[in-house]
Amino acid sequence: MPLKILTFNIHKGFNWNNTKYTLKRLKKALTHIHPDIVFLQEVVGENKKHQKKFDKWIDRQFEYLAQDLWSDFSYSNHAVFDFRNHGNVILSKYPILNTEVQDISTNHYEQRALLFSEIQIEDKILHTYCVHLNLLHKDRIKQYEYIKDFVQSKSDNHHPILIAGDFNDWNQKASEHFLNIDNLYDAHKFKHGFYGRTFPTLFPLLKLDRIYTKGFHILDAEVFKNKHWKSLSDHLPIYIEVEFK
Template sequence: MNPEPDPTLITAIQQAPAVRRLKVLTVNTHKGFTAFNRRFILPELREAVRSTEADIVFLQEVLGSHDRHAARHPGWPQTSQYEFLADSMWTDFAYGRNAVYPDGHHGNALLSKYPIIEHRNLDVSITGPERRGLLHCVLDVPGQHQVHAVCVHLSLLESHRQKQLQLLRRLLDSLPAEAPVIIAGDFNDWKLQGNR
C-alpha cells in the first residue's frame, strides 16, 4: 500500500523557482584512466567534476562494471563509475550500456540535479567492434517544459559518424517542437563535419 503524498512536499515542489539557466559539463571518462590506460584517476576525476558544480553531467566511456580492473586497482569503487561520480551531488542518474565484454560493460551516463523522469539508450553502432549509443533522458526542470538531454558518443570513422548524425536527427525530429534540447558528448568530429 502506497502512503499518501505529503501535501507540504507537493506544495514545495510546485513553488520551486523556475530555472532559466543550466550549467552543463561533458566528459569522456576513458573508463577512469589516463591516456593509454597508464594510471587510474577516477577519484581525481570525481573531484574535478564536482568542482564545476554543473547541473547536468554528460559522461562517455563510463564503466558500469569491470571485474578485472576492480581486482587490480586499489581504490576501485564498490559501485558503478557513474554512481561513484554522482556521489551525493547529483541525485539522479541514468546509464546506457553500449559495449559488453567478458569482464564488464561501459557506455554513456547522465548525472542530473533534477529528476530524470524517463530515459532510453539508442544503439547507433554501425558495423565492426565500435559500440556507440545515444542516451536520451527527459528531465523535470522547474519552470520548463520537460528538458530533453541527449548524451552522444559517435564513431571514430567519418562515414559512421555521418550515419549516426542522421540517427540523432531522426531522434530530434521525433521530439515536440517546443521542447528544450541539450545535446552533448564526444562527437569525435575533429574536422567539424557535423556542425550543421
Template sequence: MSQPLRVASYNIHKGLSFFNGRMVVHELRDRLVSLNADLVFLQEVVGEHALHAGRFETWPVEPQYEFLADEIWPEFAYGKNAVYDHGHHGNAILSRYPILRWDNLDISAHLFESRGLLHCEIAVPGYEQPLHAICLHLALNEAGRRKQLRILSERIHALVPDDAPLIIAGDFNDWRQKAASYMAHELQLKEVFEVAHGRPARSFPAAFPLFTLDRIYVRGFEVESAQVLHGSRWRRLSDHAPLTAQLRLAPLQSVSAAA
C-alpha cells in the same frame, strides 16, 4: 527570467589516465564536483570491469556513474553500450533535477564499435516542458557518423517537440567539423562554443589540444558562457578536456509570469 543552467560534457576515458597507467576516478570525482554543474554528460563510463577491480586496490565497488554522482547529482542514467567478458561501459547523464524517463538507443555503425545514444527527459524547475538531454559518442569513421546523425535526427523529429528545450552533448569525433552544418540546418541546433567564441573548442588530446572532437549543441537556450578546461589538473585525468557552458532558457521557452 529563468535561472541559469550549468552543463558539462566529458569523455572520462573509463576513469584511467591517458595511457591507462593510473586509476584516476577518485580525483575525477573531486574535479567534477568543482564544476558545480547541474547536468553532466559523460562518455566512456565504466559500469563494471572485473579486471580493473582486481588490478586497482581502490577501484570503486559501485559503477562509476554512481560513484561519480555521489550526493551531488541525486539522479543519473546510464546507457550500456560496449559489453565484454569482464564488464561494460557506455554513456551517462548525472542530474541535480529529476529524470522523468530515459532510454538508451544502440547506434553502432558496424561490428567493431559499440556506440549508444542516451536520451533523458528532465524536470528542471521553472521550465514549462521537460528538458530533453542526449548524451552520445559517435563513430571514428565519417560514414558511421553520418549514419548516426541521421538516426539522431529521426529520433528528435519523432520524440522532441519543436518548442522543447534540447541539449545534445558528447564526443562527436568530428575532427573535420562536418556535423555543425547538419545540426544547424536539420535540427536548428547551435554549438555553444561557436556562439560564445566563433568556433568549436579544441579538446583533444588534452595534453596538447588540436582537434575539436567534443561538442555541446543546444536549442531553445541562450549561451551565456562556454569554457574548455585545460591545465595539469585536467590533462592527467583523461585524453579529452572537459567542456562547460552556462545556458539560460530563451525568452520564448520561459515560464509565464504566473508560474
C-alpha cells in the same frame, strides 16, 4: 535561471596513457564545478580484470560520481564485452522523468548508443542526449542522420534541447547534418566563433567534443584545460552556462 552544463569523456577513469587511475580526483574536480547537468562518456559499469588488478578500483562509476552530488542519473550499458562494460551517463540535479537508450552501432567493432533523458526543470521539460560516435566519418554520417531523426521525433519545437558528448568529429562535419534541426547551435562556436579543442589533452588540437543547444541563451562556454584537468583523461571537458529563452 542560469544552468551549468559539462560534457567529458572520462576515459574509463584513467589518464591519457592509462598509467594513472583518476576517478577519485575526477570526482573532486566535478564537485568543485558542480554542474547542474553532466554528460559523460566511457563510464565503466563493471571491469572484472581491474577489480583484481587495482586495490581501490570502483565499478559502477556512475553511482560513485553521482553520490551526494546529483540526485538523478541515467546510464547506457551499451559497450559490453566478456569481462567489462561501459557506456554514456547523464547526471542531473533535477528529476529525470524518462530515459531511452538507442543502439546506433554501425559495425561489429564499435558499440555505440544514444542516451536520451527527459529532465524536469521547474515548468520546463528538457530533452537531453548523450552521445559517443564512431571513429570513421562514413559511419558517423549514418549516426548523424539517426540522431537528427530521433531528436525530431521527440520534439514538438517546444522543448529545449541539449545534445552533448564525444562526436569524434575531427573533420567538423557534424553541424552540417544537425542544421536541419531549427535553432540548434554548438554553444562554444556560437560564443567564440570556433569549436573547442579537446583532444588530446597534452596538445589539444582536435575539436571532438560538443554541446549543441536549442532554446537557450549562451552565457559562457569554455574548455577546461589547466594542468589538473589535463591529468584526468585523454579528453578535456567542455563547460557552458545557459539560460532558458
